[in-house]
Amino acid sequence: MLTVEGVELQLGERRWNYSIELETQGVYALLGRSGSGKSTLLNLIAGFLQPDAGAIKWQGDAIHSLEPAQRPITTLFQDHNLFSHLSVFKNIGLGVSPKLTLSSAQKNNISSVLDSVGLSGYENKLPGSLSGGEKQRVALARCILRRQPILLLDEPFSALDATTRKEMITLLNSLIQEFKPCVVMVTHDPDDAVAMGATQLSMKSDRVEFA
Numbered sequence: 001m002l003t004v005e006g007v008e009l010q011l012g013e014r015r016w017n018y019s020i021e022l023e024t025q026g027v028y029a030l031l032g033r034s035g036s037g038k039s040t041l042l043n044l045i046a047g048f049l050q051p052d053a054g055a056i057k058w059q060g061d062a063i064h065s066l067e068p069a070q071r072p073i074t075t076l077f078q079d080h081n082l083f084s085h086l087s088v089f090k091n092i093g094l095g096v097s098p099k100l101t102l103s104s105a106q107k108n109n110i111s112s113v114l115d116s117v118g119l120s121g122y123e124n125k126l127p128g129s130l131s132g133g134e135k136q137r138v139a140l141a142r143c144i145l146r147r148q149p150i151l152l153l154d155e156p157f158s159a160l161d162a163t164t165r166k167e168m169i170t171l172l173n174s175l176i177q178e179f180k181p182c183v184v185m186v187t188h189d190p191d192d193a194v195a196m197g198a199t200q201l202s203m204k205s206d207r208v209e210f211a
Contacts, residue, residue, distance in 0.1 A: 002150060002182050004208075007044060007054035007064075016040055020201070020208050024059070024149070027176060027183040029193030032203030038186040041208060042152050045184065046075050058150065069098070074146040078155040080135040082127040088114070088138050089123040095142035113141040117171060133164035140168070144175055151176075153185035157192055169195045 002022040009016045016037050022028055030038045043049040045056060047068035056064040063071050074095070075081075082091045092110050093100050102110070114120055117137040127135055136156065143151060156172070157165045173196065176183060187193060193200050201208050 001057075001059060002045070002184075003055075003057040003060075004041070004045070005055045005057065007051045007056060009040065009044065009049060009051050011040070018044070018054070018208055022182055022184065024182055025180040027185070027196050027198040028201055029185045029187055029190075029196060029198035030201045030203065030208065031187060031190060031193065034188070036203035037208075038203055039154060042075075042154055042184065042186050045150070046073055046152055047071050071150075072148050073150040073152060074143045074148040075152040075154065076136075076139055076143050076156050078158055080127070080139045082135060082138060084127050087124050087126060088119065088130075091127065091138055092142045092145055095146045109145060110141075113144045116144065117141045131164075132159050133161070133167070136160065136164075136168055137171070140171060140175070147179055149181050151181040151183045153183065153187075155186055155188070158188070172196065 001024055004018045004020050007018045018041055030041065032038050040049065044051055047066060051064060055062050058072055083094070086094070089110060090100055092113065093102050093106070096102070096106055111123070114122060117140055119134065119137050119141065122134070127138070130138070157168060160168060185192070185196060185198060190200070199210070201210055
């Protein structure tokens with residue numbers, strides 16, 4: 001169970017208040033207008049923002065005091081979060097070893113996940129040479145490699161064309177079926193929620209509710 005208990009955060013003149021419980025295995029889509037607090041909640045869960053009050057728990061254990069890298073979470077960002085000076089192989093490797101001290105088994109796993117997202121042979125390419133869809137596949141490969149029980153998706157399809165969006169949805173659904181994480185997806189498009197088979201949540205009056 002992913003639990004957000006009375007989490008409060010003041011940002012400028014806005015004050016957010018979140019309370020919700022999500023099942024250990026499931027896909028949840030958080031919808032709402034721009035500026036409604038969707039990404040703020042995602043950043044609180046991920047650890048990029050610290051709450052003023054309240055608790056964030058996973059399976060009953062508080063995680064809100066942990067650094068982002070210590071949380072049982074991996075995030076697929078809208079902007080891919082790739083380092084432009086590092087190869088595809090190294091960008092993925094950072095997901096399991098920040099210092100890139102990779103074992104033979106880890107190197108083999110990277111090659112395997114690249115193949116699973118259709119990027120076999122892309123190991124030495126730099127992000128600048130990739131299309132938007134290819135960059136998103138690299139970011140997804142990093143998520144697959146980390147295999148954390150909580151998967152956060154920040155507008156994962158918004159920058160993709162229709163064909164690439166469909167391919168990414170298929171890949172994500174396969175990933176979710178394989179290791180069954182708790183998925184929280186921020187999106188502005190209800191069609192994305194439907195395509196992911198997600199339970200819909202909505203931001204209303206600075207609070208999150210089941211739609």
